[in-house]
Amino acid sequence: MYRYLWLAILAGLMLVACEGNQEEVSLNLPAYEEGLIIECYLEPGENYRALVTKTLDFFEAKESETVDSVSISLFVDGTEKVLRNMPVADTLYNKVYNYWLPEKVKYEAGKEYQISVAYGDKVRATGKTRFLPKVKVREPYFKFDKEVDSLASVFVEIEDFPGEENFYRIVMRGLNPSLGHTYEGLWDDVNAADGVVTAITGYNFFEGAIVVVNVYHLEKSYYRFLKSVTQAKESNYNPFMQPAGIKSTLEGATGVFSAVTLTSDTIIVKR
């Protein structure tokens, strides 16, 4: 909510400044050293896979550029799994990867993994992650808008784990986009009351919408990565914010290595 406040203030300033007070300029941006961006999510039921790209000049025409010259090893239970460098596309979710193994990831609460990314003989980046306990999601429920009684708000309650810091990402997406918007939010323990975190959408979904509710139990490092990515993106438009760097979960490179602990439910909005 407060990020929109800054956008609102910015919009106001820009309106004061008038349309004519913006212009495209050519810049000599500070010189940069190319860096690796490594994303490796261990998603149960999916293959071991990773995407390795590199940072690009801001004005580069390419959207991204993969890096195929590193080697990626995953370590679990004393065994090493070396990912193969090959392009893989997930057409269902529009994702691409350039490192892959035919083996599927299995969920096991508490199991720890490590990653090592090497360039030639030199290790460039390392990281570790573990599967967290799955979140218990209570049965979602609805509240219909009195003004437009076909629109409903979805309430999702998750039970917090007591005695420790916890972080969550909650995504609610209608299968049919015409019947509702996507809701997404990051939460931590501060948002828990009576041991329960409650996420509430606005009146976003029409009656009859099929809503997939995904609740991710995040490691702190992954939570900070997600927040920093959002802040870095929004800093671009906000002169009143200090720019944020991406908080990597890896040592030696920018990126994320995270075991995805997901609890999913599908609900139909109905009275």
Add this chain to the structure above:
Amino acid sequence: MVRTYFIFFSLLLAPILSVAQSLTVRGYIKDAATGEFLFGANVYAVPDGPGAISNEEGYYEMKVPLRDSISVRFSYIGFIPQIVAVNTNKDTTLTIALKPDHHQLREVVVAAKDPNPRYRSSLMNVNYLSAADIELSPGVLGETDLIKVLQLKPGMQGGNEGSSGFVVRGGQADQNLVLLDGVPVYNPTHLLGLFSVFSSDAINDVKLYKGGFPARFGGRLASVLDVGLRSGSKEKLKVKGGTGLISSRLTVEGPLVKDKVSFLVSGRRTYFDLITKEINEANAGKEDYQPIPDYYFYDLTAKLHAQLSTKDQLSFTGYAGRDHFDFDGGNMAFRFLWGNKVGILQWKHAYNKKLTHNMSVSYSDYQYRIRHRYNNMESSVGSGINDFIYKNEFFYELNRRHTVSAGLQFTYHIFDVLRQENMDNEGPLKLRGGNKDQVTGREAAAFIADSWQVSDRLSLEAGIRVSGFHPGSQSSDVYVDDVEENDDEKVKAATARVAAIVASPSENGEGLKGYIGIEPRFSARFQAGENLALKASYSRANQYVHMVSSSGASLPSDFWYPSNDVIRPQIATQYAAGGDLLLADGRLLLSNELYYRNMDNQIDFRDGAELFNNHNVTDDLVFGNGWAYGNEFYLEKKNGKTTGWIGYTLSWSYRKFEEINGGSPFPSGQDRRHDFSFVIRREISQRVSFSGNWVFCTGNVTTLPQARATVQGNLGANALIVPVYAERNSFRQQSYHRLDLGFVYDFEPRWGDADLKVGVYNAYNRRNPYFIYFENVPAPDEGAMNFTANQVSLFPVLPSVSFNYSF
């Protein structure tokens, strides 16, 4: 032996005889039209001197060698000189009322009455302004402004549009103490720095101390802006005002009891919002119409002054002002309000000719509030600071060479650190909850100082200030309104949970650590030649209240926070040296000052810190140090039909924090390598005058991305293009430059004074950079990225017309 005794007795009698060979002339000099005492008026025993200058109370005193006849000439810029014959038999008290010379007032302007205040003062680092200096500047949108004029002088940075504070010698906005008749004003500007809150029609004089300020000032590191208001005429009712394109102002002053009690009331309001409301209503039904934000501000200043007796003066000064910014874009709306309220009651008592006493109690309040609506969610955030101040100062003229001052000050601060309220009127929750975090602090200081005329050539100002601060209590208030009655139990329970979280109290601990600071102050002036004065100064200052800002720009929404266990007082040590040279028989003043300031315990935010909705905002602060140094050149012409000045500052300002840029020093947001100003005023004819300013500054530093990364995300997440930022403040924007022009036509009506001012701010419409952002625009090749850099500027060419009058 007789000869010996004769010589002995002659020597004994010599001092007695020498005293008898001179007499003292003393008294007051005032404005015949208003009754106000004149500071800096010249007193000169014709034809060969000596001379004197009247002090801030209008008082002068000088010893004149006895002669057959003594005449004393009293003069002051803008007034008709008077020559008065003096009784040669005894000491004489003369109080003189000088009549204004309206024609002369327009000839001379720029930089105070004469070079004399700057040249003669043993203080360096000082800029002086009079009301006339401000009045004859081109102004902005028909309004002349003291901060805009000060920014044309070396030391105060120009080109800071979009920032509500001002910058002096590389210091931050919160390091400036702004005083209105002695009471602090926390946010001294309107409309993001375009106007100050001070009514030019009510100002008597302005002094800007750029560090190295006297021991009676404290609490800030970089500068003291001391604005003195006029007391109002004790002779007759006077009205002064002006009407322009977007604002009007009116000042009324006069006697309540003739020659004894006077009042002055000055008000100003913009009315741009009335115009935008009409435009918005006319276009309300149009598709894709973007409503123009409503904005207005007002100021109201009042002063009551009573000359109770020849020894006692009592005055009350009050000020209230507010900015109101309103934007409604349908789904998104916000309202931004901010403003100051100050008041001071002062009593000045002269025990005798040597000892005077000033005592005051004052109050200062600054508040801001932002109400925001996004879709159906409403929220409100605010912050503020209140000060209650007691001050006591004594000034004692020990002898002709020593004037000693001493005093103490006590301030009780109340900081409303964060007030927030959340409402969801249309959404599923319909809750309303909020909290308010408040912190207090007590600040005290005592000082003693001596102005010492060591010899005819050497004068010193030396003092010491001892200050202390103790943080007080911290409290949090929370509240939650009841949930909607008709909801089912599950929804009610959920609403109550969310409401409790929204209204959760702050987790900040209580800081009980107090601080004490010793602040020596020293300045010296040496008359090296007939027209050359050399100066040097050393000062140390502590600051216990800090403005927390998440950006390089100071905004009305920045909030003030006291020192505590975590936030230590800022400390600055400044060294300065320089000289003033009078050229061309005193018609030109050339000045050069070098300074170096070291600053400890500087405060900043770590990268990516969140300012709003952050109960533990101090956890995101980082601490380091800074330093600033530079050289200020100044050349001024004060007399004749053409007057003006050239100012140039070459300066550097750095900060160093372990958590930022890996601990490497980096240019601060106030770093501005070159700052140049050219100011000219020309009387074209008796009725027409012209003024122009041109300023040039090196561009501001900022932080821009050096690259970008694509973050794909896991299944179910959208891919994001994310900027990868370079080191903080590693990019310098384009230079800032601007030309302002103004013409004044004087009608010279019989009923008073009236003129028409036509001006233009930013005459060649320079698009000075405010900030830069990047946008991905559609590319010719499908699928290709096409990022462009866009620069936003704030204030384009702004013409103005105003009609001004006084009677």
